[in-house]
Amino acid sequence: MAGIAKQKLGAGYAKSQRGTEESPLAKWTLITIAMLFCLVFLLLPLANVFVQALSKGWSVYVQSLTHPDSWAAIKLTLLVAAIAVPLNVIFGLAASWAIAKFEFRGKALLITLIDLPFSVSPVVAGLMFVVLFGLQGYLGSWLQEHDIKIIFAVPGIVLATVFITFPFVARELIPIMQATGTDQEQAALTLGANGWQTFWHVTLPSVKWGLVYGIILCNARAMGEFGAVSVVSGHITGETDTMPLRVEKLYNEYQGEAAFAIASLLALLALVTLGIKTYLEWRQHREYELAQQSAAAESSDTFLESKSKNE
Amino acid sequence: MSIEIRNVTKQFGEVTAVNRVSFTVSDGELVGLLGPSGGGKTTVLRMIAGLEMPTEGDIFIRGQRMNDVPVQQRNIGFVFQSYALFKNMNVARNIAFGLKIKKWKKADIEARVAELIELFGLTGLEKRYPHQLSGGQRQRVAIARALAPKPSVLLLDEPFGAVDAKIRQELREWLVTLHHELNVTTIFVTHDQEEAMEVSNRIVIFSRGNLEQIGTPREVYEQPANEFVARFVGVMNVLDTEVRGGIARIHELEFPSNGHPEGSRLRIGFRPYAVQISNDLSLLPYRAVLRHTFFLGIMLRLELELPSGLILRSRMTKEEYAQLGLEDGREVSFQIKNYRILASENAKLAPEMESHYQPPPTIGENI
Numbered sequence: 001m002a003g004i005a006k007q008k009l010g011a012g013y014a015k016s017q018r019g020t021e022e023s024p025l026a027k028w029t030l031i032t033i034a035m036l037f038c039l040v041f042l043l044l045p046l047a048n049v050f051v052q053a054l055s056k057g058w059s060v061y062v063q064s065l066t067h068p069d070s071w072a073a074i075k076l077t078l079l080v081a082a083i084a085v086p087l088n089v090i091f092g093l094a095a096s097w098a099i100a101k102f103e104f105r106g107k108a109l110l111i112t113l114i115d116l117p118f119s120v121s122p123v124v125a126g127l128m129f130v131v132l133f134g135l136q137g138y139l140g141s142w143l144q145e146h147d148i149k150i151i152f153a154v155p156g157i158v159l160a161t162v163f164i165t166f167p168f169v170a171r172e173l174i175p176i177m178q179a180t181g182t183d184q185e186q187a188a189l190t191l192g193a194n195g196w197q198t199f200w201h202v203t204l205p206s207v208k209w210g211l212v213y214g215i216i217l218c219n220a221r222a223m224g225e226f227g228a229v230s231v232v233s234g235h236i237t238g239e240t241d242t243m244p245l246r247v248e249k250l251y252n253e254y255q256g257e258a259a260f261a262i263a264s265l266l267a268l269l270a271l272v273t274l275g276i277k278t279y280l281e282w283r284q285h286r287e288y289e290l291a292q293q294s295a296a297a298e299s300s301d302t303f304l305e306s307k308s309k310n311e
Numbered sequence: 312m313s314i315e316i317r318n319v320t321k322q323f324g325e326v327t328a329v330n331r332v333s334f335t336v337s338d339g340e341l342v343g344l345l346g347p348s349g350g351g352k353t354t355v356l357r358m359i360a361g362l363e364m365p366t367e368g369d370i371f372i373r374g375q376r377m378n379d380v381p382v383q384q385r386n387i388g389f390v391f392q393s394y395a396l397f398k399n400m401n402v403a404r405n406i407a408f409g410l411k412i413k414k415w416k417k418a419d420i421e422a423r424v425a426e427l428i429e430l431f432g433l434t435g436l437e438k439r440y441p442h443q444l445s446g447g448q449r450q451r452v453a454i455a456r457a458l459a460p461k462p463s464v465l466l467l468d469e470p471f472g473a474v475d476a477k478i479r480q481e482l483r484e485w486l487v488t489l490h491h492e493l494n495v496t497t498i499f500v501t502h503d504q505e506e507a508m509e510v511s512n513r514i515v516i517f518s519r520g521n522l523e524q525i526g527t528p529r530e531v532y533e534q535p536a537n538e539f540v541a542r543f544v545g546v547m548n549v550l551d552t553e554v555r556g557g558i559a560r561i562h563e564l565e566f567p568s569n570g571h572p573e574g575s576r577l578r579i580g581f582r583p584y585a586v587q588i589s590n591d592l593s594l595l596p597y598r599a600v601l602r603h604t605f606f607l608g609i610m611l612r613l614e615l616e617l618p619s620g621l622i623l624r625s626r627m628t629k630e631e632y633a634q635l636g637l638e639d640g641r642e643v644s645f646q647i648k649n650y651r652i653l654a655s656e657n658a659k660l661a662p663e664m665e666s667h668y669q670p671p672p673t674i675g676e677n678i
Contacts, residue, residue: 187389187456189362190361190382191409191412191457
C-alpha cells in the first residue's frame with residue numbers, strides 16, 4: 001500500500017516539473033480564445049434560434065408549428081427519414097459485411113463509391129436525379145407514360161436523401177467489422193449456428209453501438225438535408241416541402257418567427273443527436289477503461305497455480 | 312479409427328496449401344500437427360472442421376464421409392487461435408451458446424454449463440465478459456465452449472500461441488491432463504516442435520503442404536524420415552562432405568563412406584548429444600576449442616570451434632560439465648558417436664529444407 005501511495009505522489013511531482021509545461025499565461029490565453037470562438041460562432045447563433053423562435057411567445061410558436069403547411073413539412077421530413085434511414089441501415093450492413101468479411105474484385109472501388117456522396121456537392125447530387133428521372137431526363141418520357149412521378153414528388157426527395165445519407169451507416173460499421181474479423185462468426189458456425197443465428201446472436205450485437213451511432217448521424221442528415229432535396233422537390237407548398245425547405249421559404253417570405261420555430265426543431269434534433277453521440281462515446285470509453293482495469297487485476301492467473309498444487 | 316484424411320489436396324487459386332495428404336487418427340488420441348508456418352497444418356485442421364472444403368480427396372469422421380456435411384453438423388469442437396469468444400456474452404452464455412443452438416432443455420444446459428465451469432476452474436467468473444478475463448482464462452472458456460455440446464473431436468489451432476511463456480508451460484500440462492480425463496479425440500496445430508513433442512501421442516509433420524512424417528515424438532526424433540524432419544525436430548549439426556579415398560571428409564572430420572562411390576557428396580547430420588567431449592586432449596580423435604556455453608537449465612549447450620573454423624553443437628548436463636572442469640576457451644578433444652547420412656549426391660541432393668526429397672537407402676544407419 002505504502003508503495004502505491006508513494007508512486008502516486010511521485011507521479012504528481014513529476015507532472016508539475018515537466019519541462020514541456022507552458023506558462024499559465026499561454027495556457028489560459030489559448031483556452032480563452034477557443035472558448036470565445038465556440039461561444040461567438042456556435043453557441044450564440046444556436047441560442048439565437050430559440051430566442052427568435054420564442055420572441056412572440058409560446059402561442060405564436062405553437063401556431064407556427066401547427067400551421068397546415070408547416071405541419072405537412074414536418075410529416076414529410078419524418079416520412080423521408082423513416083424510409084431513407086432503414087434503407088441505408090440495410091445497405092450499410094450489407095456493404096460493411098461484404099467489405100470486412102470477403103475478398104473480391106472491385107472492393108476498393110466499392111469503398112470509394114460509398115464515399116462518393118461525401119465528395120459530391122448535394123446540389124449536383126440532386127441534379128443527377130433530375131437528369132435521370134426529370135421530364136427532359138433519360139427515363140422521363142417512359143415514367144410519364146406509366147404515370148410515375150419521381151421528380152417534384154416524394155419519391156424524388158426520398159431518392160436524393162438516400163443518396164446523400166448513403167455513407168453514414170456503412171462508414172461507421174466497416175472499421176468495426178474489420179477489427180472484429182470473422183473468427184466469432186466461424187466459432188458460431190462450429191457450434192452449430194446457421195447463417196441467420198450467427199448474424200443475430202454474434203454479428204449484430206458486436207456492431208450494436210456503431211450501428212446506433214451510424215443511425216443517429218444518418219437520421220440527423222436525412223432530416224436536415226437541404227441542397228439535393230431542394231433541387232428535386234419543386235418546392236410545392238404543403239406537398240413537397242421538407243422542414244429545411246420550409247424554413248428557407250418562410251424566411252424569404254419575411255415570416256421570421258415561423259422560420260425560427262421550425263429551425264428550432266431542427267436545432268433540437270441536432271442537440272439530441274450530439275447528446276446521444278456523447279453518451280455512446282462515454283459508454284465505449286468506460287467499457288474500455290473497465291477492460292483495462294480488469295486486465296490489470298487479472299494479470300496473475302491463480303487457477304493453474306492452485307490446480308498444480310493440488311496435484 | 313476416429314478420423315481419416317484420404318488423399319486430401321487443397322488449393323487456394325494457384326497455391327497448393329495441402330498436397331495429397333493422408334493420415335488417420337484413432338479414437339481418444341492426442342495428435343499434434345507440426346510444421347513451419349505456411350506448411351498447411353492449419354488448413355488441414357480447418358478442413359476437418361468443415362471451415363474449408365478440400366479441392367480433392369475425402370475426409371471421414373467415425374467412418375462417415377464428411378465432404379458434403381456442413382460445419383454445423385460435423386459435431387466437432389473448434390478452438391480458434393484468437394479464442395474467438397463472443398464479446399457480447401459473458402462466460403456462462405459463451406459456454407451455453409452451442410447448447411442453446413442445439414435446443415437442449417434449459418435445465419440440461421444449466422447443468423452442463425455448471426459442470427464445465429467447475430471442471431475448468433472458472434467458478435466465480437460466470438458473469439464476466441471476455442474482456443474482463445486473463446489470457447489463460449479466455450483459453451479455458453474457449454475450450455469449455457467447444458466441448459460443451461460433447462463433440463466427437465476437439466480441434467485446436469495454435470492453442471498456446473496467444474498466452475505468455477509462463478502460463479504456456481502450465482497450459483500444456485493442463486491440456487494433457489484434461490485429455491486424459493475426458494478422453495476426447497484431440498488434434499492441435501503448432502509450429503513449436505518442443506510443444507508438439509511434449510503434448511502429443513503422435514506428431515504429424517508438415518512442410519509446404521506435404522506430409523513429411525507421422526510418428527510418436529520419439530520416433531520422429533530418433534528416426535526422422537528425411538532431412539526436413541531431422542532438421543526441424545530438435546537441433547542437428549549438418550555437414551556437407553565429399554568422399555575421397557573411401558572416406559567422407561569435411562575439413563578435419565572423417566566419416567566412413569558406407570560404399571558411396573569416390574567423389575560423391577554426402578550430407579551428414581548428428582544430434583548435439585552425439586558429440587562426446589573429453590578434457591583429456593589425447594583421449595578422443597578430434598580437437599576443438601569450447602567457444603561458448605549456453606545455460607538452458609539442467610542441460611547446457613556447447614559450441615565447439617574446430618581448428619579449421621567449423622562450428623559444432625554439443626550438449627551435456629551441468630554435472631558432466633562440472634566434472635570435466637570445462638569453461639569457455641578451454642581446448643577439448645571430442646568424437647562423434649553416431650550420425651546419419653541425410654542425403655547423398657546420387658539421390659539428386661535437394662536444396663536445403665526441400666521437403667519432397669526421398670530418403671536414400673542408407674538412412675537410419677548408425678555406426
